[in-house]
Amino acid sequence: MKTLLSSRPVLWFLFLFNAVVAAAAPFVVDGTQGVMTAVGMGVVSLGAGVELARGRGRSKAAAV
Structure with missing residues (x-):
């Protein structure tokens, strides 16, 4: 599950x-x-954006 996320x-x-x-x-x-709702969704979006900016998704997905 961690690899997928x-x-x-x-x-x-x-x-x-x-x-x-x-x-919205x-x-x-x-x-x-x-x-x-806006605050909660914004926090999740910000967390995903930070991980994208770090490039973490690229390296972990390629390793599996």
């Missing part, structure tokens, strides 16, 4: 999908729930 295609999906949801959540869901 650290592969570049999965990291790109996590980064883009969560960024879009984080941007405050407009779709009202109140605190929308803000907290």
Whole structure:
């Protein structure tokens, strides 16, 4: 499972999908729930983006 989650295609999906949801959540869901959804999805997107920037997904996926 760790190998799958650290592969570049999965990291790109996590980064883009969560960024879009984080941007849209405050407009779709009202109140605190929308803000907290945006924050949570933004954190996941940021984490995937950091891993992509480090190049970690490329080296681990190639090793397996």
